[in-house]
Amino acid sequence: MEVVLSVEGLEKSFKNRKIIEGISFEVRKGEIMAILGPNGAGKSTTIRSIMGILYPDEGVVKFHNHKEGQIPRNKIGYLPEERGLYRNVKVMDMILYLAELKDYPVKKAKERTLHYLKKLGLEGKEKVSVEELSKGMAQKVQFIGSIIHEPELLILDEPFSGLDPVSQEVFKNEIKELARNGTAILLSSHQMNMVEEICDRLFMIHRGQKVIDGTLTDVKNEYANFKCTIRGENELALLKQLPRVSRVEQKDGLAIIHLAQDVIIPNWLRQLPESLSIQELSIDRISLHEIFIDIATDQHTVKEGAAINA
Numbered sequence: 001m002e003v004v005l006s007v008e009g010l011e012k013s014f015k016n017r018k019i020i021e022g023i024s025f026e027v028r029k030g031e032i033m034a035i036l037g038p039n040g041a042g043k044s045t046t047i048r049s050i051m052g053i054l055y056p057d058e059g060v061v062k063f064h065n066h067k068e069g070q071i072p073r074n075k076i077g078y079l080p081e082e083r084g085l086y087r088n089v090k091v092m093d094m095i096l097y098l099a100e101l102k103d104y105p106v107k108k109a110k111e112r113t114l115h116y117l118k119k120l121g122l123e124g125k126e127k128v129s130v131e132e133l134s135k136g137m138a139q140k141v142q143f144i145g146s147i148i149h150e151p152e153l154l155i156l157d158e159p160f161s162g163l164d165p166v167s168q169e170v171f172k173n174e175i176k177e178l179a180r181n182g183t184a185i186l187l188s189s190h191q192m193n194m195v196e197e198i199c200d201r202l203f204m205i206h207r208g209q210k211v212i213d214g215t216l217t218d219v220k221n222e223y224a225n226f227k228c229t230i231r232g233e234n235e236l237a238l239l240k241q242l243p244r245v246s247r248v249e250q251k252d253g254l255a256i257i258h259l260a261q262d263v264i265i266p267n268w269l270r271q272l273p274e275s276l277s278i279q280e281l282s283i284d285r286i287s288l289h290e291i292f293i294d295i296a297t298d299q300h301t302v303k304e305g306a307a308i309n310a
């Protein structure tokens, strides 16, 4: 698939502290790519460097095959982390102003605004002043402003934050539809369930460096080992001695036993000792949320030569 955005060797320091060190990735047409990382990892710094709001110390950002520094702004849509619209402007005028900044025809922008206001549950709000909107409503208006000019690349910094579950669902579906229609999308989010549902590829930064870069399937195959949850009265020492166990947590009478990679579940279950107290037992793959925590808290040990952890 055609590469729309490529980031090569991005580095940025603030006050002599390296925030990102040699970050490289690509976003392709019609793909939703998540940029992940713990608070302060450098996601917004990366996004702001792509948008030219910050100057990286090193690295190249390219849009299609345009030369560095020639990124056509009217082909890019951006929802910044800091939300902000002019407060005493009417919704329609606000969006038309944003469209005009991108040289987008007014008539088309009007039609698209009405279309999206309806789609996002804001029908009839076009003449309402921005200051009269709730936070979530204003976020929807800002989102419409970021896509009004039919961008080829859409960058969304925490698009789901501050939205109720229904609005999150609406945003999620809209983002998926934009990607289906060919928009390349880069989004940052802490909502791993959302990321798991909509993103095709994941890129995770930890301590300034790339720790994951791959498709959701790659990441799941590489990191989403099984965990066995047992309800029963067992000593931690006994659980830790079970074969192929990488980590054990105990809480509320449950033991969560994280299994090593490549464990064959039926074989593993067969060799459990009779002395183990089992009232209930379940086996699950660990979720993206747990993978994130494992990596961010340095609890994940990476296989040597791991395919997706360059």
Ligand SMILES: Nc1ncnc2c1ncn2[C@@H]1O[C@H](COP(=O)(O)OP(=O)(O)OP(=O)(O)O)[C@@H](O)[C@H]1O
Residues within 6 Å of the ligand: 014, 015, 019, 037, 038, 039, 040, 041, 042, 043, 044, 045, 046
């Ligand atoms: N203008 C700045 N001056 C100094 N330090 C900065 C500046 N902008 C960001 N930082 C620092 O860079 C680091 C990365 O910040 P950034 O906002 O990129 O993280 P993030 O991954 O987006 O975090 P979050 O998930 O909390 O939004 C943080 O330690 C932050 O304090």
